[in-house]
Structure formats: C-alpha cells, structure tokens
Amino acid sequence: MTKNDLLMQFQADLLGAPVAAPSIAEITAVGAAYAAGLATGFWAGLDELRDNYTITRRWQPRMGSDERALGVADWRRAITRTVGLAQPEPVAAGAL
Numbered sequence: 001m002t003k004n005d006l007l008m009q010f011q012a013d014l015l016g017a018p019v020a021a022p023s024i025a026e027i028t029a030v031g032a033a034y035a036a037g038l039a040t041g042f043w044a045g046l047d048e049l050r051d052n053y054t055i056t057r058r059w060q061p062r063m064g065s066d067e068r069a070l071g072v073a074d075w076r077r078a079i080t081r082t083v084g085l086a087q088p089e090p091v092a093a094g095a096l
C-alpha cells in the first residue's frame with residue numbers, strides 16, 4: 001500500500017496527521033522477524049532494531065477539518081444506505 005501515493009495521501013488527509021512509509025514495504029514480516037530475534041537473543045535490544053528502521057516517504061495532510069468532516073459524514077451515510085439495502089424485507093404472516 002505504501003507504493004500507492006493516492007492511498008497514502010488519502011490516509012494522511014482522513015487522519016489529519018502525517019503518514020510515513022518505512023524503507024521496507026513488508027514491515028509486518030520484518031516486525032515478526034524482529035520479535036523472534038529478540039526472543040531468541042539474536043538482537044541485543046530495541047536500540048539495535050531502531051538503527052535498522054528508516055523512513056523513505058512522508059505525506060502531510062492537505063485536507064481541512066471542515067472538508068474532512070463532510071467527507072466522513074457522506075461516507076457514513078453511504079454505509080448506512082448500503083447496509084439498509086442488504087437487509088431483507090420482513091414478510092407478512094400468511095403472505096407466502
């Protein structure tokens with residue numbers, strides 16, 4: 001996902017906070033390996049791991065709070081409508 005500039009900018013805008021991408025795209029797998037390495041003593045400690053972590057891209061929010069609030073409200077209305085469409089209509093007794 002961090003390779004998709006549009007998605008990452010959208011995240012920053014919706015969060016209203018900066019978003020950063022690490023140099024390693026598969027950071028979840030790296031985190032699991034780091035945890036295993038810490039548990040087995042391969043890594044001396046967290047400081048050694050911090051030295052391996054670098055940020056390659058950052059996205060700053062560009063959307064104002066009013067625009068963000070309107071967008072989130074629209075999204076919530078759309079979800080409510082969609083969920084409403086998925087609800088089966090009640091069947092009246094004897095209608096079958």
